[in-house]
Amino acid sequence: MRQQNGELLIIGGLVIAGLVVVGSFSSSAFEIVSEGTEGVRIFNGKAGQVVNPGFHFKTPVLADIIQFDTTVQTYDPPPIRIPTQEQAGIELDAAVIWRMTPGASPMVYRNYQTLDRLAQATIHRELPTAINSVTAQYPFSDLTSRRSAIQAEIETQLREQLLEIDAPVSDVNVNLQNFIFPEAITQAIQQKLEQEQLTQKAQLELQRVKAEAEAKVATAEGEARANRALSTAITPQLLELRKLEVQQQTINKWNGVMPVYMGSGQELITLPQPTPSN
Incomplete structure (x- = not known):
């Protein structure tokens, strides 16, 4: 009886071990490539074809799928000392926005293994050269006022250099975050x-x-022209007309008891006196 129990325990153990092995193989026979990533099939340590997001089968033990992030990455190095026409000892704090070139995961795996190493081997190496080649053409007094133009030139220069070395990066954009000036230059710029x-x-x-x-x-x-026009327009007939207009205004205001003489004794206007009725 004890012998039978022992045999059952051994068989049960083997069954459980077998199920574990089968489960392990089953789970390692497929992989899900996430959205925003790109995979590369690895067979016997060698990079193969590109694997897009989704559910994929693979050969257990012998094969694997390595995934690389295809979303936007930011490379933000320490400030870089830049030359200017005056050799003023200025530093530039700049960041680079980039992403891995679509379909480049096999090349990235073979040459760099990770995206961090890719950025170090390409952007980190080329960025100082691009910055120095552009900023050396400007006096320090123009660095802030022509910031947008300098940023665009550095960006163009960096893209050209990365293309020359066949770096698997795309959508490269440079962001000039800050110029760091020595104290004496800061005061001169402020003045x-x-x-x-x-x-x-x-x-x-x-x-x-x-x-x-x-x-x-x-x-x-304008007033002078108006006065000249008015003086040339005054004639004896106009003056007589104005005199008659003034007399008419006085008559219109008469209340029926109009004196013959007014003011300083000079006759202003003579009105006919009403005749008394019989």
């Missing part, structure tokens, strides 16, 4: 900005004064 603001304010004030003066001249010229 220049303040002077430019004062100059601009003085120019605006000059334009305002000039506009007011031109307006006054225009007004004076």
Whole structure:
């Protein structure tokens, strides 16, 4: 009886072990490649074909699927010391936005193994050269005012260099985050900005004064032209007409008891006196 129990235990153990082995093989026979990634089949340690997101079978033990992130990556190195025309000792804090080139996972696995090593071997190596070749053409005083143009030039230069070395990266964009100036240069830039603001304010004030003066001249010229036109239009007939108009206004205001003489004794206007009725 004890012998039979022992045999059953052994058989049960073997069955369980067999199920574990079968389960392990079954689970290792497929893999799910996630969205936002790209896989590469590895067979006997060698990179094979590209595997897109989805459910995929693989040969247990002998084969594997390595996945690489295809979403946007950011490479943010320490500030880089840059040359300028004055050799002023300025540093540039810049970051690079990039992603792995679609379909490049076999090449990435063979040459770099990981995306971090890819960035170190390509972007990290080429970025300082691209920055230095561009910033050396500018005086330090133009670095901030021409920031957008400098960023675009560095971006173009970096893309060309990465293309020359056949780096499997795409959608490369450079972001100039900050220029780090020595204290003396920072003060000089601040003084220049303040002077430019004062100059601009003085120019605006000059334009305002000039506009007011031109307006006054225009007004004076207009009044002079009006006076000249009025003086040439006055004639004896016009004066007589104005006198009659004044007399008519006085008559219209009469209340029926109009004196013959008014004011300082000079006759202003003579009105016929009403005749008394019999």
